[in-house]
Amino acid sequence: MPSLFDLSGKRVLVTGASGGIGGAIARGLHGAGAQVVLSGTRTDLLNVLSDELGDGAHVLTAALGVEGAEEKLIKESIDALGSVDILVNNAGITRDMLSMRLSDKDWEEVLDINLSSVFRLCRATVPVMMKNRWGRIINITSIVGITGNAGQANYAASKAGMIGMTKSIAQEVAPRGITANCIAPGFIATAMTEDLSNLIKEKLLGAIPARRLGKPDDIAGAAIYLASEESAYLTGQTLHINGGMAMV
Numbered sequence: 001m002p003s004l005f006d007l008s009g010k011r012v013l014v015t016g017a018s019g020g021i022g023g024a025i026a027r028g029l030h031g032a033g034a035q036v037v038l039s040g041t042r043t044d045l046l047n048v049l050s051d052e053l054g055d056g057a058h059v060l061t062a063a064l065g066v067e068g069a070e071e072k073l074i075k076e077s078i079d080a081l082g083s084v085d086i087l088v089n090n091a092g093i094t095r096d097m098l099s100m101r102l103s104d105k106d107w108e109e110v111l112d113i114n115l116s117s118v119f120r121l122c123r124a125t126v127p128v129m130m131k132n133r134w135g136r137i138i139n140i141t142s143i144v145g146i147t148g149n150a151g152q153a154n155y156a157a158s159k160a161g162m163i164g165m166t167k168s169i170a171q172e173v174a175p176r177g178i179t180a181n182c183i184a185p186g187f188i189a190t191a192m193t194e195d196l197s198n199l200i201k202e203k204l205l206g207a208i209p210a211r212r213l214g215k216p217d218d219i220a221g222a223a224i225y226l227a228s229e230e231s232a233y234l235t236g237q238t239l240h241i242n243g244g245m246a247m248v
């Protein structure tokens with residue numbers, strides 16, 4: 001009898017696998033039995049992770065947001081794995097600035113990488129999942145997409161857009177055994193948050209009932225669940241993982 005959350009035989013693409021959360025998600029899904037394509041731009045880091053994971057890990061370097069990159073990445077993932085059953089859209093960037101000083105370039109870059117690129121990856125993967133009559137799309141949004149955050153109008157817009165997009169795709173694909181959900185992390189200790197000053201970190205901790213920043217593994221556990229057979233009846237939802245910081 002297979003154990004709960006067994007991902008044996010499943011084929012996964014994780015974007016941003018060179019980063020803190022993406023690396024933890026890739027480790028988690030691989031540990032549950034899946035074959036995983038690790039994608040990002042820092043090939044050296046991806047290779048280190050691939051060596052750590054061993055069999056069933058593949059590296060595909062891709063700079064998302066460059067014309068044609070998303071379609072090429074899906075095609076190469078299918079070539080490497082045979083198909084894609086689980087798509088984890090985790091790559092993301094910030095370009096923080098108060099709105100009145102936020103440039104068009106920083107607005108567009110964040111929307112392009114965090115939202116348009118994710119749409120293109122979903123669009124290129126859905127036909128494959130439809131054919132397989134099974135699929136899981138897991139989009140990494142942010143608590144900031146719900147609450148907003150001063151200095152992050154571009155980032156918050158991209159992450160809020162991701163939630164609406166995911167709900168729409170979820171409705172389109174549900175009859176074919178495909179789910180699409182978001183995970184909304186709160187503040188997780190990774191490169192993205194390490195630049196925060198001690199003062200801001202202290203303030204943050206005061207606002208988090210769990211009294212700690214999240215760990216990438218806090219997110220990986222939810223990704224394993226959303227990738228699994230056991231989550232088949234959950235779609236169009238956002239799982240908030242934030243130590244109680246925002247109970248929405």
Ligand code: NAP
Binds near residue numbers: 016018064093141142
């Ligand atoms: P991170 O360590 O900075 O990782 C970001 C990842 O995105 C890296 O692997 C990076 O790959 C990839 N990436 C960025 N731009 C890319 C591009 N143009 N093409 C390809 N890959 C690109 O940050 P993280 O904290 O793990 O963040 C992962 C996700 O969680 C992001 O979507 C972020 O918005 C979300 N999130 C994080 C937090 C947090 O507190 N940390 C909270 C809420 C949501 P390369 O470096 O190899 O280019």
